[in-house]
Amino acid sequence: MLRTYRDEAIVLRTHKLGEADRIITLLTSDHGLVRAVAKGVRRTSSKFGSRLEPFGVVDVQLAKGRSLDTITQVEVIIAHGDLLAADFGLFARASVMAETAERLTQDSDEGARSQYLLLVGALFALSHVRHDPSLVLTSYLLRALAIAGWAPSFFDCAVCGAAGPHTSFSIHEGGAVCEDCRPAGCAAPSVEAMTLMGELLSGDWARADLSEVFARSEAHALVSSYAQWHVERRIRSLGVLERSR
Numbered sequence: 001m002l003r004t005y006r007d008e009a010i011v012l013r014t015h016k017l018g019e020a021d022r023i024i025t026l027l028t029s030d031h032g033l034v035r036a037v038a039k040g041v042r043r044t045s046s047k048f049g050s051r052l053e054p055f056g057v058v059d060v061q062l063a064k065g066r067s068l069d070t071i072t073q074v075e076v077i078i079a080h081g082d083l084l085a086a087d088f089g090l091f092a093r094a095s096v097m098a099e100t101a102e103r104l105t106q107d108s109d110e111g112a113r114s115q116y117l118l119l120v121g122a123l124f125a126l127s128h129v130r131h132d133p134s135l136v137l138t139s140y141l142l143r144a145l146a147i148a149g150w151a152p153s154f155f156d157c158a159v160c161g162a163a164g165p166h167t168s169f170s171i172h173e174g175g176a177v178c179e180d181c182r183p184a185g186c187a188a189p190s191v192e193a194m195t196l197m198g199e200l201l202s203g204d205w206a207r208a209d210l211s212e213v214f215a216r217s218e219a220h221a222l223v224s225s226y227a228q229w230h231v232e233r234r235i236r237s238l239g240v241l242e243r244s245r
Contacts, residue, residue: 003064004072007031010119011056012098016042024052024071026060027101029116032109036062036069048074053081055094055123083127090126093137095237097122100141103231104148114147135208138220139200141227146201150174150230154198157181165194171226193218 009026017023020042026034038052051058051074061073084091101119105112122140126133145151152175155164159173159181166176170186176194177186192215199208200219228235 004061005031005064006059006061007034008077008116009034009058009060010098010101010116010123011052011054011058012102013054014038014052022052023068025102027105027112027116027119028060029113032112033102033105034062034069036071037065038071038074051076053079055080055084055098055127057120057123078124080123080127084123089241090129090133092237092241093133094123094126096137096235096241097126097140097144099235099237100144100227100231103233103235104144111147111149115144118143118147131205131209132216134216134220135200135211138197138216138223139203139208141223142197142201143203145227145230148230151201152176152197152226154194154201165191167191169194169222171222171229187222189218189222190215193222197223 007028007030009028012025012027014022014024017037020040022038022041024036024038026036028034041048041052056076057078059075059077060071062069063072080094084094097119101115105115118140122136125131126136152158154176156162156176157164157166157178158170158175159177162178164176166178167188168177168182168186169175169189170177170183173181173183192212196208196211196215196219224238228238
């Protein structure tokens with residue numbers, strides 16, 4: 001008899017398998033990243049096909065398998081899909097979040113529960129437009145990277161620790177850098193963008209919501225580049241988002 005387990009999870013993505021099945025990629029609360037087969041969900045008679053839409057938070061029961069687990073039961077906790085699908089900009093940002101979460105949890109379960117809780121909150125804020133969507137995404141990326149151990153510095157020098165503020169930002173060196181440590185070709189963001197990134201990392205939304213549009217744009221560009229450098233591969237959904245802007 002197959003061993004079963006139950007967990008809460010976020011549906012990160014799905015893709016077809018055979019004629020009627022799908023492989024579902026889940027970020028779970030207690031079991032990290034899980035890839036599982038949902039059998040028969042593409043048939044019109046499926047009892048839970050519509051419950052496994054991307055970005056939904058679900059209560060799921062799975063049976064352990066050799067390479068892929070099998071989903072045996074699923075109930076929807078929060079369905080974000082319809083709200084996000086109604087706006088391409090929101091959908092594209094949610095896709096970036098889901099892809100980033102998968103990249104950051106695919107090799108280790110360490111920090112996976114924190115990544116799960118962060119993504120639950122970020123998807124809720126995005127789908128209900130609690131803040132500017134660009135700020136929600138930038139904040140999510142910063143905090144997800146921080147959980148993974150790659151929190152950038154926006155004040156003191158990331159290399160020597162010299163007290164800031166500093167006017168240069170190096171993606172490779174880990175954030176703000178002083179004049180002595182500044183490598184060639186690093187960015188020189190505005191004071192407003194540096195301040196905003198610090199506010200988003202710390203969760204100071206009262207101040208972040210008052211930021212200027214140019215600072216938001218600078219922050220997004222820097223943080224997107226920083227994220228792709230540290231996950232060591234291109235985040236494909238970021239390219240889709242950029243082309244839609």
